[in-house]
Amino acid sequence: MTAFARNEQHHTWGQLCWEIRSVNHRYLDISIRLPEEFRRLEVDVQTQVQRQLKRGKIYCNLYLQYSGDANQLTVNQTLVKNLLQAHAHIETLANVTQTPQLLDILRWPNVLENHIDTEQIAIDVMQSLQVTLDALSAHRQREGQQLIQFVEQRCVQITQEIAQIRNLLPEMVQQQREKWQLRLAEITALNPERLEQEMLILAQKSDVSEELDRLTAHIQEIRQTLKTQDAIGRRLDFLAQELHREANTLGAKSGHLTLTKSAIELKVHIEQIREQIQNLE
Structure with a gap:
């Protein structure tokens, strides 16, 4: 049945917001949208929704906004040094000379690190999900x-x-x-x-x-x-x-x-x- 629920929470690391909407559907069909850094939670989210809802087309959207401290980035210097050494080694093997591109290094996974406690955020996300599902169920009831x-x-x-x-x-x-x-x-x-x-x-x-x-x-x-x-x-x-x-x-x-x-x-x-x-x- 048609229903909507929203839950917004504020934490030391920032704020999160779940929006869940359901529309008529003969069976249970779940659509989940998560920030890229928390895509690993998709199965857990789906399981939690399935435990509570049995029917309908369910749209689950999670929005995250980090505080200033959490948004600070640091450079993984060890990884950058290893990348530069690998670049120099390849130059020697290929007998070519090419200056490393800074943007290419910055795009490399884990070169830039933040101070986000992803484990704590994941706990907060799942707790907020349950609150939102409870509100949605009450609306549907x-x-x-x-x-x-x-x-x-x-x-x-x-x-x-x-x-x-x-x-x-x-x-x-x-x-x-x-x-x-x-x-x-x-x-x-x-x-x-x-x-x-x-x-x-x-x-x-x-x-x-x-x-x-x-x-x-x-x-x-x-x-x-x-x-x-x-x-x-x-x-x-x-x-x-x-x-x-x-x-x-x-x-x-x-x-x-x-x-x-x-x-x-x-x-x-x-x-x-x-x-x-x-x-x-």
Whole structure:
């Protein structure tokens, strides 16, 4: 589900800031951006996020700003001397003379060193990450409660729609029966017994009682699932798909305008449920 959390901390070495944003996604997909000097923490960050979140596209961004003391650089004189000696040795072997370029030496890894305590910063970073994840989870939980209320309301509306269909079903069946009788009488002269058999076959093919029963059962299962404390997103996904399948069958069997309209209303409510449960873990 959509949520955002930010945690900023100040330390003797400088300040850090975590920004974590989550958007709807069927599975858990984590994107992590760290300063180059702390890329080694990426696996630890991912593991910590996975322990707390189960679903969504998660964007984790870490920003660091070092204090003046931490930004001071010193030259690794031993390494520079070794580089110059290696340069001179290569000149002798190659029988060429070339002045070493200062910028090339400065770009060499570890020639310039700072006074940053990376181990302490790593500890601070991971502690701040947990604080940010807790804030994000709290935000998602608040939104989740609102979504559960929304889904519950749609379940009530679907239940009411099913009840209306059940109440009108005898009337619709009778009207459909009369319509079939006229059509069959026009097509062929059937004896009363054969006509009754054909009517029974058509009635069985258009009977929607089973679809209504399954819709009711799925709605009851959804409402029961909403009461649990476990991760419910994927189970609700499945149940919403089953609801949609039954509503499609109901619409396909419909030979009555009222039933067709009800099937459309059911699909609208079900689609709204499907959209919202993408936000639930």
